[in-house]
Amino acid sequence: MQQHPAPDRRAAWQAAAQALVIRELLLQEARRRGVTATAEVDEQGCVEVPEEALIRELLALHAAPPQPEEAECRRYYDSRIERFRTPELFEAAHILIEPAGHDEKAWQAAEAQARALIEQVGDDAQTFAEAARRCSRCPTAAQGGSLGQVRRGELLPVVQEALERLHPGTTGSSPVRSRFGWHVVRLHRRIEGRVLPFEMVKDRIADMLAARAWTVSAVRFVAGLVSGADIRGVRIDPAAIEAELG
Incomplete structure (x- = not known):
């Protein structure tokens, strides 16, 4: 039994x-x-x-x-035939700005820093990577914030949603908030799925x-x-x- x-x-x-x-x-x-x-x-x-x-x-x-x-x-x-299509891939990067504390004031300060970074880096990939190495609190900072090629479901939903709205070669105009902090998101390129x-x-x-x-x-x-x-x-x-x- x-x-x-x-x-x-x-x-x-x-x-x-x-x-x-x-x-x-x-x-x-x-x-x-x-x-x-x-x-x-x-x-x-x-x-x-x-x-x-x-x-x-x-x-x-x-x-x-x-x-x-x-x-x-x-x-x-x-x-x-659609079952045999490779998944769409997103080659992306992000910068994670962590709040210095748990109160709302700390979150607001982190958001302000994230927005300032967006203004500084614009859509330039090299500038974004340098800012990630300098400011990001994610382990990906060592790789210029690179997340590699990711599929849907592999990232935090809020980060994935932000990527979906971007055109290749651009940085999100606003940071997105998760439980980890504020994310500045960049989409390098989008790789369409193909039928095997x-x-x-x-x-x-x-x-x-x-x-x-x-x-x-x-x-x-x-x-x-x-x-x-x-x-x-x-x-x-x-x-x-x-x-x-x-």
């Missing part, structure tokens, strides 16, 4: 019981078919349990679907389609065992089969 988290004890018992029934059905079928298997050893040196090896071999022999053909992979790629060619992603697509097909095939195989078995005391939910094999 401890391996089947559930909202309550009864649900955990039901999930554990279903798992044990499915396991027993698979073992019985493996023995009925005369399946034999050699236990595998993983990278950590752990040896596979003999019963698990039998189940693995049974499913490999009698439930594994054919590998997806290239035409199927191509159809998937063409119908979902099919040849670059076809193996990944094939692996994904194969895994999906294996789950469907294995679930159908076990469902057939369930429908033909005399099971008492436990009702097998089709979702439980997929949970055990997916």
Whole structure:
């Protein structure tokens, strides 16, 4: 039961019981078919349990679907081509001005310093980098405030929002506030995402389609065992089969 988290004890018992029934059905079928298997050893040196090896071999022999053909992979790629686009990148830099204290007066002084820096550096990249080395309290100061090439979600939301509003080669006209202090933000350039060619992603697509097909095939195989078995005391939910094999 401890391996089947559930909202309550009864649900955990039901999930554990279903798992044990499915396991027993698979073992019985493996023995009925005369399946034999050699236990595998993983990278950590752990040896596979003999019963698990039998189940693995049974499913490999009698439930594994054919590998997806290239035409199927191509159809998937063409119908979902936006999924294979590289993320848009922002090559950016910032200067972090920390308040000298926690009160509002300290925050106001830090904001005034940040605004003064904006006036001083303008849109000049070299001047911005020099100001970052001199004034920024972020570790990026050593690199002239450079944040490198970042994707959405990698920066503080307020900093990302400020970058989104900028044209490449410009510094934000106002500093943005975060819990760390005031940020003077510069966008060096914006690198648009591009669609990856099919040849670059076809193996990944094939692996994904194969895994999906294996789950469907294995679930159908076990469902057939369930429908033909005399099971008492436990009702097998089709979702439980997929949970055990997916």
